[in-house]
Amino acid sequence: MERVSEPVCVAPAGDRCGEGPVWHAAAQALYWTDINRFLIHRFDPCRKSVNSWFFDEPVTALALTDRDDTLAVALGSRLILWMPETDERRDHGFRLPGWPAVRSNDARPDPRGSFWLGSMRNNVNPDGSPGACGGKDGALYRIDPDGSVTERKRGIGISNTLAWSPDRTRFYFADMLENAICVYDYDAASGAIGGERPFFAGFSRGWPDGSTVDSEGYLWNCRYGGCCVVRVAPDGVIDRVIEMPALNPTSCTFGGPDLGTLYVTSAGLDAPPSDRLGGGLFAIQTDVPGQPENRFAVFGGQRCYLAAQ
Numbered sequence: 001m002e003r004v005s006e007p008v009c010v011a012p013a014g015d016r017c018g019e020g021p022v023w024h025a026a027a028q029a030l031y032w033t034d035i036n037r038f039l040i041h042r043f044d045p046c047r048k049s050v051n052s053w054f055f056d057e058p059v060t061a062l063a064l065t066d067r068d069d070t071l072a073v074a075l076g077s078r079l080i081l082w083m084p085e086t087d088e089r090r091d092h093g094f095r096l097p098g099w100p101a102v103r104s105n106d107a108r109p110d111p112r113g114s115f116w117l118g119s120m121r122n123n124v125n126p127d128g129s130p131g132a133c134g135g136k137d138g139a140l141y142r143i144d145p146d147g148s149v150t151e152r153k154r155g156i157g158i159s160n161t162l163a164w165s166p167d168r169t170r171f172y173f174a175d176m177l178e179n180a181i182c183v184y185d186y187d188a189a190s191g192a193i194g195g196e197r198p199f200f201a202g203f204s205r206g207w208p209d210g211s212t213v214d215s216e217g218y219l220w221n222c223r224y225g226g227c228c229v230v231r232v233a234p235d236g237v238i239d240r241v242i243e244m245p246a247l248n249p250t251s252c253t254f255g256g257p258d259l260g261t262l263y264v265t266s267a268g269l270d271a272p273p274s275d276r277l278g279g280g281l282f283a284i285q286t287d288v289p290g291q292p293e294n295r296f297a298v299f300g301g302q303r304c305y306l307a308a309q
């Protein structure tokens with residue numbers, strides 16, 4: 001990769017904890033959340049406009065489904081299906097074990113159409129104000145298209161970074177409190193993971209928050225408290241560090257017509273008043289495109305989706 005552009009704040013949303021960016025190719029728009037304000041935003045790059053919707057509890061992650069008009073929404077306690085154009089909201093059926101002592105955090109679909117969701121100790125009070133986090137109360141779940149749920153890992157501090165390699169043989173997952181991203185062998189046929197091993201740990205700038213993987217298999221990791229995004233090669237070596245004009249980058253995904261724009265969310269929480277752009281949405285133009293967003297095959301379109309890849 002030769003170069004990336006300077007980060008540009010395309011939506012100064014003032015999010016307390018912006019998270020969960022998802023590029024919706026059919027709408028040519030980016031959706032993301034503000035966990036502490038119980039919001040979902042949509043950014044239209046052509047119109048340079050933002051629309052927002054309120055929910056009744058923290059909104060932690062979003063995902064495309066096998067219907068373009070429906071998104072999967074991870075709330076603090078449960079999973080719902082949401083149609084932005086009509087604002088219709090339907091219960092999926094998944095309930096997070098341990099709520100409200102724990103809450104959902106990062107979540108994303110895998111290449112086979114299952115939805116992976118990680119949890120953590122609940123640090124969001126009922127009014128949205130920040131609470132204390134810590135401990136090892138989190139877990140990692142796989143929710144299959146037929147609704148079955150499998151617990152894949154326990155004893156997690158803060159679940160972050162759910163991402164897959166382009167060849168569908170690797171799964172990346174981070175425990176933020178351990179300052180460590182691990183890599184697993186991933187079986188695209190069964191959705192199984194195994195062979196956990198360190199991938200990128202101990203980096204001195206901030207903590208590992210959300211990530212995405214580009215078309216070359218490099219992982220882009222947002223460093224909460226570190227004022228940067230790190231591009232890491234498949235062998236775990238740092239390729240480059242992108243300086244950010246906000247203290248707390250939180251998550252990222254590729255978007256735009258050619259998937260050549262890296263969108264980065266951020267948090268205003270834990271930032272000084274001088275961090276004027278904290279909580280904004282940023283765009284970075286890159287020379288390497290990302291991968292298309294995976295879809296949660298909740299409506300039975302898993303076979304069609306895989307055939308289209």
